[in-house]
Structures are given as structure tokens and as C-alpha cells.
Amino acid sequence: MLPAVARGAVPVAGLRWWVLAVAAGWQASVRAVAAPWGAPFARRGLGARRPVGHSAGRRFGRHAQQCVQRTAAMPPANRGANCKISCYNGNSGFAVNAAAANAHVGRLIWKESLIMELRELSIDRIHRAFSPAKEIQNPELFVGRKEEIRKGMAALMTKGGFLAILGLRGVGKSSIAYQIKLIAEGNDRLPKLLDLARFLPRKRFNYIVHYIRCDNFVRDIPTLLKRILFGDENNPSLFSLTKAGERQALEFKKVLEAQIGGNIIAAQASVKGSEEIRYAPYISDDLIGQFRQVLGMVTKDNWQKRSGLLILIDEFDIVENKRGFGSLIKACSSDFVKFGIVGVGTSISELISDHDSVGRQANIIHVPLMPEHELVHILKRAEHIVGRAITFDEAAQLEIARRSEGFPYFTHLMGKETMLLAFHRRNSLVTLADVQALFTTIVQGNLPTIYEDLYHRAVGNSTQKEILLKILADELQDEIYTKPAYALARELGIKNPTQAMRDLERDGIIIRVRDRYYRFSDPVFKVYARLRNWKE
Template sequence: MSDRNFIANAFVPSKEIADPQRFAGRRSAVRHLAEALHEDGSLIVIYGPRGIGKSSLALQGSRIAQGDVELLSQFEYEELALTGEHRFITLYVTCSDETKNLKGIQQLMLNALTSLKHRLDAEAPGAGRVLVDRKTRRKVSFKIFEAETTKSYDEQIKELDLSSFSLAEKIERLSETLTDVFDQPVLFILDEVDRVASTKGLASYLKSYSSDHLRFALVGIGHTVEDLLEDHESIGRPLQPVRLGVMTRTELMSIVERTQAYLAEDDHFFEFTESAQNEIARLAGGFPWFVHVVGKEILLAAYDEGRSGIEKSHVTALLREGNIWGRLAPVLEARYQRAVKDSWQRECVLRLLAEWTDESIPTSEIYPKARALGVSNPSTYIGHLTKETCGRAVRKISRQNQYAFVDEMFKVYVRMRRSTYANVDTRTRAAMK
């Protein structure tokens, strides 16, 4: 890998953080997750807004479940490490828009179990085998499964006749066999559950089939557990929700600090000044994804210009580039263009809404400021922004004329981006101060 390619991958906006050395913040969430893994029969649900780091936390949970202590040691939580038969064989399943319902989820789970057997068969003979999801394979030190044990597992699988079983029964029997042979329970981590068209029946299935040898953890976008599980009430007490909110500014700055340390290990020395780190964290509005996007672009610019120091002025200059977001965040940029279209008044109202710091936005505060900026009928433009024709950027949340952004990440994006129409950004920002 060339130096530039290595540097381009120091920040990782396009994938989850699998390496504990590069995982930043979320101390309390890590503890909660580790404690839940110790609790018999618990069903873990990791949820929160888009772009907040849920999948990265789930990958760290996968490592912890398999006995890895690296992240726990960083937080001085070694007492929460899983040992011996309390460790899990973890299988990481990612849902997609093609996953229509419970049956689709179960098919993905069965595929993962089948894939696990093929991976064991493909391992080169030697001292032993490692059962670990490919996403978390870097720098792992888990229990080694002897080749003889793996052979015993293969033999037991061949003896099973699953042809007459349902999907749920096949998953249960294969998981039970894994536990019997390797003396470890199976943990399924089901990611992006929010993309499943219907989760009807999922909660009941998870409750019915959770056992000493089979456990589940769910991950997905949502403000509440109900957003992920239609029949979540049926689970009851075993539910262990882990809600991720926005990160603190200190946590966001630590992403930059860890990236600097990662680069230095490979003799690439860059220094983001404290003011630069603080500005990136401020702009990110609690969303780590923005730190990775902006950090990557600024780091590459520094490398191309042959400098190692990164100042706040470099951050400011980057965001002044007219076409920067069309390249860095095309999906968010498309949403912005759809919301604004050809109306400076609608852009003005959109940006006033985005400058309000609380999630609930009272129109009693927005309308006077919009009128002062020359928008004659601001309620009309808020109405536009609730329609699909403008991307449904906001939604009404109360009879008292309070609104909220459908996607808080988009709200932060609106604040970061330069306005399409001249001076709308500076005027709305000044008005809201």
C-alpha cells in the first residue's frame, strides 16, 4: 500500500471501526454492553440515530463476546472480560433492503451458520482453528479450537437430518451442536434491522429461542426500541437496550487523536492542533461520521501539500469549497438540493430550523426571525419541507406547532454546508444567535 493510500484510510467514514485501538469514546455504552453479555438470557438492542457509530460498537461487542480484552483494558474494565465457557461463538449478520421479514432474517442466520462450517473446512491444518467473524479478524487473540474438535463438529453436522425442520428449528439445532462441541454458546448479532421491511414476529421468535446456547443482539436506527421491533412488548424483562446518542465534543476530538497515533505507528506524523480538533468536533454536531469525512479530506490535503501541521484555518478553508459536499456526502447533498430547490426563502427557513439546538423546534421562535430576513410566509415553506416533494426534511411533532428534523444527521449537515444562495447561511446564523 502506498503512503497516500495508507493515509487515505486513516479516517474511515465508509466502514465500521473494527480495531479497538481506533475505537474512540462510548465508555459507558461499552460497559453496559459488556455487562449485558454476562447476564443470562438477555437480549441486547443497540439503537440510535444514523451515523452515530452503532455498528462500530456492535463489532467491539462481538470481540468482547469472544473473549478479547483489548478494549476493556483501555477502559480498565478487565473484570468484565468473558472467560472459558462464558465466551461466545459470534456470527455477525447484516440485513439489507432485500430482507423482507422474519423469514428473511432467519435465512441470513442459517446462511451464516453454513458459512461458518465452510470456513472451518477451508482452514489450513495445524495447531487449531479460530472461530471469529471476518469483520473483526485484525489483531485478535481468542480461544483456539483444536483441529480434533472441529472434526467432531463436522461429524455431528453430517449426522443431523434437518430436511424436515423449519428455519427456526434448523438454526436452533445447529447452534446447539456448536455449543455441545465447542462448549461455548452462540451469539447472533443482527445489524441494520431497521432496513427489514417488517419485523413482525421477530421479538416473539427471539424470546422463544433465546437459551443457554443461543443469544441475540440487535442493531439499528431508531429513537426507541419500538422503532426496531414491532412486537417488542413480548420480550419483557430480558431486554437490554443500549441507546447511543450524539458523542461529546471530547469524544469526537479523541477520534482525531487516535487517528494521529495510528498514523504515527507507521511513521506518518501529522498534528491536528487543538483548535483544529475542536473545530472539527464542533462542526460534527455529535456525529462521528462527519469527523471521519472532514478529517480524511483535510489529512489528504496536508499530505498533498507536503505539510504535517493542520490548523483551524485549514478546516475553515475546506468547508468554503463550493463543490466539496457533492463529492464527500452525495446522499446528504442530494437531500439538501431536493429540500431547497429553487427557493431562497425555503433555504432560509430550512437553515433557521437547523440552527435551533434542541430536537423540538418551536415555530414561535422561527417565524419572527424568518420574517425579519424577508420571508413573507414562513409557515408555507415549513409546510413544503414536510412534503415528500421536498424530501420530507422535517416533521410536525405536536399541536403546539413544534417540528423536528426527520434525520438529525441531516440537520447537522445543513449547518455545515455553505448556503446555495448568497449570504443565507451567515444571515440565518446571525439571526439565531
């Protein structure tokens, strides 16, 4: 009797044709369709492994699904009987057969729909699902960090004040900063996703956000001020936020030119570093005064309509000479104007020497290493983006999370590479073996990444430098004491470890923290250097 099969078999509307296929002799049709794909699925044991974990009541009838689950949990000898008892207790023999058929059809439907999804999956969805090289901008791809985002939202609620986002390199600071920028501008997607919407003000935030990213041209605070004032490729000039706008910008440039006798346009992002130095002495109180004046104009023209002006400065740690920043913040913050910095560091004093002036108004968000369950979540989010046409089995997920050592960069990198591999092989499942194979490729230096380039740059052809690099990378502490490291290096045959260290410092691999203490400028590279095999 057909309805018994149809009742639980196909809840997914798009697959109802399968019911008809069942009536018309489902076994034949399934075999015909599945045959070309059968081998890879059989090899990976997909049919046996997936239905129980994957179900969620979507791919096939709930009844059939329960039956499959219970059956899977039983010793093989009892399976038929148990299925009878648990699923169709008291039903006729036909119903029992129907249930078994139902479950079987469900499995095949599930396989078939996977095949269809895999065929339809376009490779750019995989590229969209991972972002190893860039901070997360799309809230849909942002994972975890609930507490950090909540703190950021709380900082936006307070008038004026100062925000700092601190943490190790590569831990996810810019991603958090970018999400705070979006929230400040009124985007409530992430608060909703993280169940934080209740922390939003009733009238949404509508900050004007100036998100500046420092680079090697921003060597000191005066240059930074000019960058904020005149804008860059991503930000309009502050003057454009005032009613008089461009006219004022021109006047202001004239004033500065008169004061410093040079062309202020050269102060923009495209300028060469050497020219910047020429302007440095002229920052003086005048520039701060002018800056305050412009902020005053922006405030006057916007305070009724906007929540405030948030000037968010990313990569602040790059600025070589940060002198005067604390007093600048103190002088320029107001109920309307809020500053924020994002940078590598464990405390605010590492980034702002005159931090006392910032003092109590600071909201500080420390970003820790990402916990493993959040790293796993990055993979699950990616599965969702590709419509679950390719998924990671549980062991693969855990292995990627464990190997990432708290750095989401590695999760994105390994997740993306293994998923691409599965895509090329037309597999719908990434397994532990796939992850281990990729890991071997990485440690052998066969996956081209920025870190592989950096490894070559760091060690060149010098075995001595490679030995020292490995010794330093093996150190568990973030700050590395040179005495034991040099002693070990000498034991291993390095005649002049101090020179090798100087070379690593010159190349920007290692940073001197204080006398005899160094640390890696990029802790992700520290992990990479530790894991990578020796150069041949």
C-alpha cells in the same frame, strides 16, 4: 567538552549520529539539511510552537527539554539567566553554554526527524487513520465509549437474554456492535485498550457470532429469519454450524418449498423485493418452529465448546414490518442463544412493538452523542497511526471536535481532509486556519460527500423545498412540530409547505413520527443542511 552536549541531547537511538554531527560542526550540517524545508516551518512558526507541547522526552534530551520549557515560560529578557539558574545552577559557564546548545540541537533534531517522517509518510496511512464512511472495525482505531463497551461485555456474561444498541443515526452504534462481536469471539484487544480486561471471564468468550446487516430486501421478520438461516455474503448459513450441515439445509429447503410451493433459494439476499412479499404469509408458526429446530441443533452440537450463539442484527430499524419479532425472541432465546439488535431509536418500544415479550431480559445500551474529548481523541489516534508525521495543533483539534457536534463522522471527515491537505503541502501541522478553510469549503458545498449529494437530491431546483429544509434543520429538538415550522415557511413565502414536506418525506429526508411531528431520518444530514450555504 563534547560529553556535556551529548549527555542529554540524543536519547533516541536512531538519531545518535547527530551527536557526531554536533562534534563535527552541527550548525553547518543542520542548516544544510534543513534549508529546503526552512520556509514552511518558519512561516508556520513550528519551531517556536512545538517543542514544549510535543516533547514527552522522546525527541530530544530531557535536560534540554526542561530547559526549553522553562525558557519558553519566561519573559524574553530573563531567558538566558533563568536557563542558567534552573538547568545548570552552580555549573561552570561552559555547562551553561552547553545547555543552550543542547536545547538548540534538540530543537533541530526534532525538526529534522519530523521532516524525515513526513518524507516517509505514505498517503495510504492517512486513509487508514480515518474511517468516515464505515463503522470502526479495528479496535486500535476505536475511541472512547468505555461505558457502552462495559455494558456490552456484561450482556455477554449473562446467559441468554437480549441485547439492544440504540441511538441516533450516525452516532457510532455499528462501531460498538462490531467491537462487541469481536469481544464475543474472544478478541481482548479493545478491553485491554480501554482498561476493561478485568471484566472479561477467566476463560475467554468464544461465542459463535452471526452479524446480519438488514437492507431494503429485509422487509419483514420472515425474510430476516431466512437471511439468518441461509446466511448471506458475510455470514455462513446456520446449518453450517451443525454437524449434519448442508444435508440438513437441503432438507429444510425442501420442507419449506413443499409448504410454500416456491423456490426457497430466492429468499436469499439477492432476491428482488417483490418476490419476498410472495413468501410473507407463509412465515407462520412453521417457520418459527423450523428456526427453533435449527437453533436446537446448533446448540446441541456446540454448547460444550462455545460460550453461546449471538445473533446480532444491525440496521434493524430498516425492517419495515417488525411484527412478531418480540415473540420470536421469546420463543427462540435460550441459555445458549442470544439475540441482539442495533438500530436508530431512543427506546426499545420504538423498534419492537411487542417488546413486552422481551421484557426484563433485555440489556439496553443507549449510545449518546460523542463527547468532545473523545472526538479529539479520534484525531490523536490518527496522529499516532501516521507516526505523528502530521499533527493537529490544539486549536485545530478543538475546532474540529466543536464543529462535529457529537457526530464522529464529521471528525473523521474533517480530520482526514485537513491531514491530506497538509500532506499535499508538505506541512507537518494542521492549524486552526486549515480547519476553518475546510469548513468554508464544506458549507459552500464544494467538498463531494454523500451529504452534499443528499442536499441536492433533497432540494433539487426548488427554492421552496430549500427554505423548508433549512427551517426544519434549524429546529433544535429532534422531533419537529410542523405548526410553527409551516407558519414560518408561509411568512417566508412558501405557499404550500405541506406539499414541500411531503416531497421531503417521499425522498426519505424526513420521517413522520406521529401526527404533526417529523424528524430527520439522518441527524448528521440535519447538521449538514443547517450549516450548508444556500444553493446559488
